Amino acid sequence: MRIVICDDEPLARERLVRIVQESGHEVVAQATTGAEAVSVVKAKQPDVILLDIRMPEMDGVRCAQALNDLEHPPAVIFVTAYDHYAIAAFKANAIGYLLKPANKDELIEALGKAKNLNAAQLNEIRKLEDPTARPIREHIAARTHRGVELISLKDVFYFTADQKYVKVRHKDGIVLIDDTLKELEQEFGERLFRVHRNAIINLSYLDYLETVDTGQYQVRFKGINETLAVSRRHLPALRDKIQNM
Template identity: 60%
Template sequence: MNILICDDEPLGRERLSRLVVEAGHHVVAQAPNGLDALAKVSEFHPDVLLLDVRMPEMDGIQCAEALTGLQNPPAVIFVTASDQHAIEAFQKQAIGYLLKPVNRDDLSAALNRASRLNAAQVNQLRAANHGDSPTRQHITARTHRGMELIPLDSIYYFLADQKYVTVRHAGGEVLIDETLKELEAEFGDRFIRVHRNALLAIPFLEGIEMVATGQYQVRFRGIDERLAVSRRHLPQLKDKMHML
């Protein structure tokens, strides 16, 4: 992919440039602030913009907001020394948030996610940013890589365990500190409760099978994992299966 790097520190830009090249991508330009980055986006049409937050003239958040007005904006990955702007960053359609000093593996993983982001997902993020969508189209999770963006349509299930919820998605697992009750209230049209500690993504629902007398589990499309189904939620799940 073609990458534009925006950071007000020359040494920071050069280090990122080396990591990008080592990851097998091409640096088309560098910019010292958001204003210059906007001009170079129009000139070079990069696939991805690696964007710092705190910069003179125009900071990264302002730059990302300005990019949402473009017809085909680059994917934005924030690279910054602070995690305090993560939520605001994702509201400006960022697909990644890396904390400095960035290591090679984390950057490579973020760029790989960017390469898989299709046009439909970009449009969903832009719609959410402009208030055209009633719910989020992604889940944010803080991991060892920083803040990660998990597309909602890639999530198989949410599984509660004490104070955290595991998000099982196409790329693996992450932990979030939201509750199942909150998630069910927000995404009840796309997920169904199968147990007091589990919400299942309806599009990935493949079937129900009996494992013992009175005990059932659910099968997923795409993965071999199973989730237990409680007796309380079994009738609702069967009704949903008949509707699919």
């Protein structure tokens, strides 16, 4: 892939250049400010930009927003020392968020996701009748010990409320996110279904509904030996859903 690196710290740029080149990708340009990055991207049309957050003249978030307005925007991966800009970064359609110093394996993984996600997003955009519409989000952003990771919705079994966070059970484990169950329902609509006031499930992994005790039910999932309780309030709607699947 063709990559632009934007960071106002020379040592940080040099490190990213070395990792990118060792990974078999091409660094087509470097920039030290967000404004410079926008100009460079227009001229070079890279596949990906590795972007810092805190920079003079134009910060990384504003730069990403400006890049989104281009006819052929690159995939944006933030590489920064600050974790509290993650929400703003993903609102600017970033597909990766790594904390400095990002190691080689993390960066290679992010670049691999960038390649796949960018192609998928372009395909979805072509399918939309409204050229101004944006593709539906296909990934959940979660803060982990490695920074901020993207979890594909198609790999999520269920979401459950866990105090002030929401727990995401996915194919590779469990993470916590800031989204609420209500927000997830509204965003992903028919792909998710509420089975309890504290739980919504991915219908793609619903195996069957079973009786536990008199009047008590639970759902089982394809691929994992786990269950979730179904409340009496949501049971009729779930039965109807299963019959129509």
